Amino acid sequence: MKYDLCVIGLGYIGLPTASIFATRGKKVFGVDVQKNVVDTINKGKIHIVEPDLDVLVRAAVQSGNLVAGLDPVPADTFIIAVPTPFKVTAENPRTPDLAYVETAARKIAPHVRAGNLVVLESTSPVGTTEKVREWILDEWKSLASGSASATNSARLSEDWIAKVQFAYCPERVLPGQILHELVSNDRIAGGLTPEAATAASDLYKCFCNSEIFLTNAATAEMAKLTENSFRDVNIAFANELSIICDRLKINVWELIRLANRHPRVKILQPGPGVGGHCIAVDPWFIVDSAPKEARLIRTAREVNDSKPHYVVHKIQDRAERFKSPVIACLGLAFKADIDDLRESPSVEIVHDLATKKIGKLLVVEPYVKKLPAALASFENLQLTDLPGALAAADIVVVLVNHREFSRVDRKLLSEKIVIDTRGIWS
Numbered sequence: 514m515k516y517d518l519c520v521i522g523l524g525y526i527g528l529p530t531a532s533i534f535a536t537r538g539k540k541v542f543g544v545d546v547q548k549n550v551v552d553t554i555n556k557g558k559i560h561i562v563e564p565d566l567d568v569l570v571r572a573a574v575q576s577g578n579l580v581a582g583l584d585p586v587p588a589d590t591f592i593i594a595v596p597t598p599f600k601v602t603a604e605n606p607r608t609p610d611l612a613y614v615e616t617a618a619r620k621i622a623p624h625v626r627a628g629n630l631v632v633l634e635s636t637s638p639v640g641t642t643e644k645v646r647e648w649i650l651d652e653w654k655s656l657a658s659g660s661a662s663a664t665n666s667a668r669l670s671e672d673w674i675a676k677v678q679f680a681y682c683p684e685r686v687l688p689g690q691i692l693h694e695l696v697s698n699d700r701i702a703g704g705l706t707p708e709a710a711t712a713a714s715d716l717y718k719c720f721c722n723s724e725i726f727l728t729n730a731a732t733a734e735m736a737k738l739t740e741n742s743f744r745d746v747n748i749a750f751a752n753e754l755s756i757i758c759d760r761l762k763i764n765v766w767e768l769i770r771l772a773n774r775h776p777r778v779k780i781l782q783p784g785p786g787v788g789g790h791c792i793a794v795d796p797w798f799i800v801d802s803a804p805k806e807a808r809l810i811r812t813a814r815e816v817n818d819s820k821p822h823y824v825v826h827k828i829q830d831r832a833e834r835f836k837s838p839v840i841a842c843l844g845l846a847f848k849a850d851i852d853d854l855r856e857s858p859s860v861e862i863v864h865d866l867a868t869k870k871i872g873k874l875l876v877v878e879p880y881v882k883k884l885p886a887a888l889a890s891f892e893n894l895q896l897t898d899l900p901g902a903l904a905a906a907d908i909v910v911v912l913v914n915h916r917e918f919s920r921v922d923r924k925l926l927s928e929k930i931v932i933d934t935r936g937i938w939s
């Protein structure tokens with residue numbers, strides 16, 4: 514089988530992308546290092562929660578256009594959509610961790626040919642697309658040195674690598690709305706060369722109904738980081754306001770509602786912190802690249818990272834009024850109506866409360882069936898349903914604005930202490 518596309522990483526980004534290409538007629542081979550992910554997809558099923566993705570994946574697999582496997586295969590285009598977290602190093606506790614991208618690049622290297630297009634979609638520090646090119650060239654060199662094959666020797670020539678196009682195309686989709694936003698969001702195609710940008714733009718035209726803007730790879734990489742840093746800085750402003758308002762005994766939700774009636778003011782909503790593996794992570798990539806210059810971006814991260822501790826203190830303060838407080842913690846996901854708990858401030862808050870043994874904790878998270886590993890071993894904590902938690906609790910803490918929570922009958926809360934970090938009941 515000759516494949517049009519080989520997509521590396523079949524998570525929240527790679528799987529919808531691979532499936533949408535497949536349903537638009539492309540022959541797609543999806544690769545993931547997790548066997549259970551590969552097996553699930555090959556059965557036409559999904560391993561993540563995302564509206565309508567099950568229908569899309571089933572259609573893609575049943576058409577024969579989407580096949581998953583553990584190792585890359587030759588294709589015209591390679592798309593890399595693997596994680597880009599940060600790691601702790603002696604110099605910087607938040608150093609961008611490009612190990613997944615490097616592994617993916619080195620694994621596709623034996624299959625990359627002159628004329629191919631390699632697209633990086635993972636959110637990455639400036640310069641990573643160039644590194645992908647270097648890792649592939651480096652891999653070619655070691656392949657050529659250990660082999661008498663003419664193809665491998667040919668790959669050593671600058672001519673060959675010059676004929677491979679490399680582009681960075683950031684993904685801007687919102688979990689929960691991925692399938693809609695994949696086709697309707699404007700895109701950026703940043704090439705290491707103008708030809709690469711054009712090739713990437715031509716590729717995404719297959720399903721993208723919106724505009725695709727061409728630029729160089731570094732600008733495209735920085736654009737993605739800038740978008741998430743912009744959000745982080747604005748959320749930090751709202752979070753700081755919420756703390757100031759607590760001190761001044763002002764209702765922050767009303768304050769923001771009123772301030773936003775100004776024609777040029779649009780303040781975001783505060784929350785218990787910032788989670789997910791995008792907004793809470795990506796600004797650090799800018800700080801890592803320009804530590805002296807990125808002062809506001811760093812401070813915003815610090816403000817948002819400190820918000821969960823502030824919420825814990827607030828709960829602790831209210832809990833002191835009870836001998837054996839029962840605390841309902843509503844939500845663990847990092848945002849509303851999804852199952853994603855990564856970098857979630859709600860998990861951090863519940864973990865902190867459990868560690869400090871601040872009462873009995875009844876955790877409600879309608880999108881998960883069992884507690885995450887970080888919370889599973891605490892004896893003073895249990896996952897339960899919403900009616901049970903509300904009936905038993907002295908203190909009700911809203912950590913996530915899931916739709917189900919906003920529909921709660923307020924009469925059930927009249928005798929309780931309510932700490933609503935999302936403003937759904939304000």
Ligand SMILES: NC(=O)c1ccc[n+]([C@@H]2O[C@H](COP(=O)([O-])OP(=O)(O)OC[C@H]3O[C@@H](n4cnc5c(N)ncnc54)[C@H](O)[C@@H]3O)[C@@H](O)[C@H]2O)c1
Pocket residue numbers: 521522523524525526527544545546547550594595596597613616617620634635636637684685686687688790791
């Ligand atoms: N999730 C989002 O909303 C979102 C939005 C925009 C950008 N991004 C970025 O997209 C990238 C991917 O994010 P995600 O949410 O899809 O992550 P994810 O963890 O859901 O999926 C990544 C997948 O890659 C697999 N993987 C890891 N190393 C691999 C390798 N060497 N070969 C093959 N598979 C490998 C993992 O097993 C996993 O299934 C990240 O850089 C992220 O920052 C994510």
